[in-house]
Amino acid sequence: MASTTEAKTIWPPGEAFYIHSMLFNTRSAIASIERVSSIFDAISMGKTGQKGGEKEMDEILNNLQNIVVNGAALSRFLWPSRKENEWRGAQLRHALSIDDTSALRSRDLRNDIEHIDERLDEYLENGLVGYVHPQFVGRSQKSEVPTHFFRAYFVDTGHFRLLGNEYEIPPLADAILKLHEKLLKCDQNGGRLKLTT
Numbered sequence: 001m002a003s004t005t006e007a008k009t010i011w012p013p014g015e016a017f018y019i020h021s022m023l024f025n026t027r028s029a030i031a032s033i034e035r036v037s038s039i040f041d042a043i044s045m046g047k048t049g050q051k052g053g054e055k056e057m058d059e060i061l062n063n064l065q066n067i068v069v070n071g072a073a074l075s076r077f078l079w080p081s082r083k084e085n086e087w088r089g090a091q092l093r094h095a096l097s098i099d100d101t102s103a104l105r106s107r108d109l110r111n112d113i114e115h116i117d118e119r120l121d122e123y124l125e126n127g128l129v130g131y132v133h134p135q136f137v138g139r140s141q142k143s144e145v146p147t148h149f150f151r152a153y154f155v156d157t158g159h160f161r162l163l164g165n166e167y168e169i170p171p172l173a174d175a176i177l178k179l180h181e182k183l184l185k186c187d188q189n190g191g192r193l194k195l196t197t
Contacts, residue, residue: 008087016191018092019183022077026180029070032063033173040155057137061151064160064169071172072113074179075104095193096182103171104179112165123163 010018039056078098080089093099112119130146140154141147152161159166186193 010088010091010193012192015193016187018077019186019191019193022074022179023183023187025070025073026176026183029067029173029176030180032066032070033177036060036063036067057135060137060153061135061160064153065151065162067169067173067176068109068160068162068167069113071104071106071176072110074176075106075110078102079105079107081110092193095186096179098179103168103175106167108165109167109172112162116163119163119165 039060043056078089078093078096080086098104128146128148130148131143132148132150133152134150136149136152137155139156140159148164149161150163153159153169154161158168158170160169161167
């Protein structure tokens with residue numbers, strides 16, 4: 001959706017499509033942020049037992065993974081992997097006042113999510129020795145025996161672990177929330193990629 005001019009830009013009427021595409025991801029991530037928060041609130045108030053049950057653990061991890069997946073999708077809009085699309089990422093970042101310090105920029109996050117099938121192959125290739133936890137939610141643990149987590153969330157550090165790789169959820173969630181507010185302003189501004197004060 002670029003113009004035919006020498007310097008590529010997003011076709012102005014098409015800006016709304018980028019805004020709405022990214023809003024899909026931010027809304028999905030925010031729904032998960034709110035769901036995880038409500039589950040932890042219920043656990044702290046004793047409504048699901050002291051640590052929560054298997055159902056709560058599964059729901060927490062599913063929602064955290066959804067935040068990471070949508071964060072990776074947003075990253076692809078803002079920092080395209082193909083060189084020929086870098087102009088689009090630069091224009092979106094400029095219009096939305098996002099710089100390279102954003103938690104959304106993580107190339108590891110993008111690669112791990114985009115290639116999760118390959119990461120799973122590699123993770124299981126040499127076999128797992130020690131303790132294996134398909135799912136875990138709780139405080140980080142230290143053990144002399146190797147411990148493997150397929151999916152885990154460590155409540156004391158705010159890290160979500162997937163196949164041995166960790167993602168810091170609070171800064172990622174904060175970046176998504178901020179981007180969502182900017183996208184809403186653009187949407188209310190006639191679907192244009194221009195932030196109004």
